[in-house]
Amino acid sequence: xxxxxxxxxxxxxxxxxxxxxxxxxxxxxxxxxxxxxxxxxxxxxxxxxxxxxxxxxxxxxxxxxxxxxxxxxxxxxxxxxxxxxxxxxxxxxxxxxxxxxxxxxxxxxxxxxxxxxxxxxxxxxxxxxxxxxxxxxx
Amino acid sequence: xxxxxxxxxxxxxxxxxxxxxxxxxxxxxxxxxxxxxxxxxxxxxxxxxxxxxxxxxxxxxxxxxxxxxxxxxxxxxxxxxxxxxxxxxxxxxxxxxxxxxxxxxxxxxxxxxxxxxxxxxxxxxxxxxxxxxxxxxx
DNA sequence: GATTATGTATTATAAGATATAATACAAATA
DNA sequence: TATTTGTATTATATCTTATAATACATAATC
Numbered sequence: 001x002x003x004x005x006x007x008x009x010x011x012x013x014x015x016x017x018x019x020x021x022x023x024x025x026x027x028x029x030x031x032x033x034x035x036x037x038x039x040x041x042x043x044x045x046x047x048x049x050x051x052x053x054x055x056x057x058x059x060x061x062x063x064x065x066x067x068x069x070x071x072x073x074x075x076x077x078x079x080x081x082x083x084x085x086x087x088x089x090x091x092x093x094x095x096x097x098x099x100x101x102x103x104x105x106x107x108x109x110x111x112x113x114x115x116x117x118x119x120x121x122x123x124x125x126x127x128x129x130x131x132x133x134x135x136x137x138x
Numbered sequence: 139x140x141x142x143x144x145x146x147x148x149x150x151x152x153x154x155x156x157x158x159x160x161x162x163x164x165x166x167x168x169x170x171x172x173x174x175x176x177x178x179x180x181x182x183x184x185x186x187x188x189x190x191x192x193x194x195x196x197x198x199x200x201x202x203x204x205x206x207x208x209x210x211x212x213x214x215x216x217x218x219x220x221x222x223x224x225x226x227x228x229x230x231x232x233x234x235x236x237x238x239x240x241x242x243x244x245x246x247x248x249x250x251x252x253x254x255x256x257x258x259x260x261x262x263x264x265x266x267x268x269x270x271x272x273x274x275x276x
Numbered sequence: 277g278a279t280t281a282t283g284t285a286t287t288a289t290a291a292g293a294t295a296t297a298a299t300a301c302a303a304a305t306a
Numbered sequence: 307t308a309t310t311t312g313t314a315t316t317a318t319a320t321c322t323t324a325t326a327a328t329a330c331a332t333a334a335t336c
Contacts, residue, residue, distance in 0.1 A: 071335095102257065176312085
């Protein structure tokens with residue numbers, strides 16, 4: 001998994017990291033069950049503080065995107081389907097967010113056809129994880 | 139124009155205000171050329187500091203969504219079409235943002251049909267401003 | 277059992293963002 | 307002239323972000 005941080009961005013480092021990992025899971029760059037670098041390793045690779053990586057990992061864990069194993073490191077989880085009360089509480093947030101995105105895009109000159117085309121293009125690039133079969137010894 | 143601030147949100151007050159105004163312009167709730175409350179008035183109505191409103195207005199001005207008249211107050215502008223270098227610099231930001239939004243939505247169980255339907259529903263609620271004819275004495 | 281590496285927690289510090297407060301100023305209206 | 311406007315400045319308090327240095331329980335490994 002490749003991560004690129006913009007140290008000049010107003011977006012916090014841990015948020016950039018969290019968002020890139022979510023995107024990587026959605027595009028199949030990270031597969032379900034796949035292990036991520038350890039907090040310390042990734043921090044060293046990126047040249048940032050381990051606690052910054054930990055903050056991103058902790059958020060991803062709370063959102064159900066990651067599972068933490070004490071010794072085996074972090075692994076991509078499918079817990080996001082049930083985490084945070086499931087889909088419903090997230091739906092409202094999605095609608096408000098998407099409404100703002102669409103308003104801005106259209107005010108800048110985009111039209112419905114172009115927007116749907118862009119969405120279709122992005123969706124075509126997804127490779128959604130298939131839930132892992134239940135295993136003994138998780 | 140109605141504005142509702144969530145004082146418990148992690149989203150800054152000036153950002154909430156800025157986003158709601160952009161959405162209001164996109165939905166036609168605010169028309170082109172329409173005047174907004176003064177910095178002091180809106181601050182009083184919302185029960186927040188005038189400088190917080192000013193920060194939102196200043197950002198909207200920089201983005202081309204508002205024009206400032208010294209005495210007549212702020213007015214909705216169509217400068218967003220040319221502001222910030224125009225459409226191109228904004229396109230990349232839109233793509234990254236939308237990709238993340240779509241990834242999250244699909245990971246939480248949404249499918250392509252549902253997503254396009256939601257977009258269509260939001261787009262149907264838009265009423266985009268028609269550029270004002272050039273007037274003397276702007 | 278000892279060692280080691282893991283996620284996690286704690287404490288401290290520095291820098292920046294956010295929000296409020298109190299003024300002040302130039303500009304434009306009345 | 308007097309008033310209201312956006313804007314700028316200064317100060318302060320609080321929160322967030324990021325780093326740093328440890329420390330600890332846990333689990334794999336030697």
